[in-house]
Amino acid sequence: MCPRVGAHQRGRDDFKSSLFVSPGELTGEMWYNKNMIKFTIITLFKEALEPYLKTSMMWKATEKGLAEFDFVDLREFGLGPHKSVDDTPYGGGDGMLLRCEPVFAAIESVKAKDPDAKVILPTPVGKIWNQEMAREFAFYSGPRPSGPFASGNSLPKGRAPRVDDVISRAAAIRNNPSQNANSHYIILCPHYEGYDERILSIVDYKISLGKYVLTGGELPALIIIDSVVRLIPGVLGGETSAEIESFSEGDNLEYPQYTKPYDFRGMTVPDILLSGNHGEIAKWRKDHSGKAL
Numbered sequence: 614m615c616p617r618v619g620a621h622q623r624g625r626d627d628f629k630s631s632l633f634v635s636p637g638e639l640t641g642e643m644w645y646n647k648n649m650i651k652f653t654i655i656t657l658f659k660e661a662l663e664p665y666l667k668t669s670m671m672w673k674a675t676e677k678g679l680a681e682f683d684f685v686d687l688r689e690f691g692l693g694p695h696k697s698v699d700d701t702p703y704g705g706g707d708g709m710l711l712r713c714e715p716v717f718a719a720i721e722s723v724k725a726k727d728p729d730a731k732v733i734l735p736t737p738v739g740k741i742w743n744q745e746m747a748r749e750f751a752f753y754s755g756p757r758p759s760g761p762f763a764s765g766n767s768l769p770k771g772r773a774p775r776v777d778d779v780i781s782r783a784a785a786i787r788n789n790p791s792q793n794a795n796s797h798y799i800i801l802c803p804h805y806e807g808y809d810e811r812i813l814s815i816v817d818y819k820i821s822l823g824k825y826v827l828t829g830g831e832l833p834a835l836i837i838i839d840s841v842v843r844l845i846p847g848v849l850g851g852e853t854s855a856e857i858e859s860f861s862e863g864d865n866l867e868y869p870q871y872t873k874p875y876d877f878r879g880m881t882v883p884d885i886l887l888s889g890n891h892g893e894i895a896k897w898r899k900d901h902s903g904k905a906l
């Protein structure tokens with residue numbers, strides 16, 4: 614079964630009549646579903662992406678109507694009897710490059726239904742992805758004249774959005790029935806040795822996952838999607854800023870954490886964590902917070 618069960622089948626306003634939703638879930642879903650994010654992934658290897666997006670939190674996000682994932686098979690737009698999507702580089706050189714025609718046709722087929730959809734290209738020469746950028750995509754869920762990273766956008770007080778901004782924007786949307794903050798990103802996954810440079814003319818965001826080269830855009834697409842979707846209020850279950858913050862900002866990863874058992878092969882949990890003294894525990898955590906390597 615395709616993962617687009619949540620918002621897609623139910624529609625945004627028919628939760629009351631949906632047999633899939635329990636009454637307890639209703640309020641939360643109706644609350645959140647106006648801030649839904651959709652990713653359409655253009656790929657030759659849907660089978661590499663689908664299992665992950667049908668698992669755990671990504672699957673739950675679609676079930677709750679907070680995210681939707683759709684696939685477009687680039688091969689369908691290939692040329693000639695072999696549905697070819699690549700060719701040799703002008704000027705010589707090894708390898709094959711993704712051709713413009715199939716890529717433009719695939720993107721235009723999505724944009725014909727949603728002209729506001731923005732195109733992301735994972736590429737080693739893009740802007741290096743980080744948590745702040747993930748937050749910007751989550752924050753800017755919704756139609757807007759200018760998107761993440763664009764100048765002149767409506768960043769609160771001219772600064773990068775924080776997790777509270779994501780939450781207060783979700784609340785503003787919830788409180789204003791005329792607002793619809795759904796947003797749609799098309800991720801083009803190149804494969805082979807690269808792409809024709811003219812493809813960049815149809816791309817809104819070039820994103821790199823780091824200074825190394827992968828064989829295709831599928832792994833970067835999953836990382837981008839996961840890191841954005843988990844920030845959409847409601848995905849991780851948290852509905853308050855404290856809950857979301859503790860999950861979203863990585864604060865709970867900065868200090869050492871322990872769970873049961875108390876003693877594992879002679880390695881015991883620091884006693885302060887069993888003391889029940891919240892002030893001392895907070896101080897201990899602060900003192901033991903490390904920085905990312």
Ligand code: ADE
Nearest residue numbers: 735736737821822826827
């Ligand atoms: N495609 C190949 N390598 C990549 C990288 N490091 N980041 C994003 N897309 C890529």
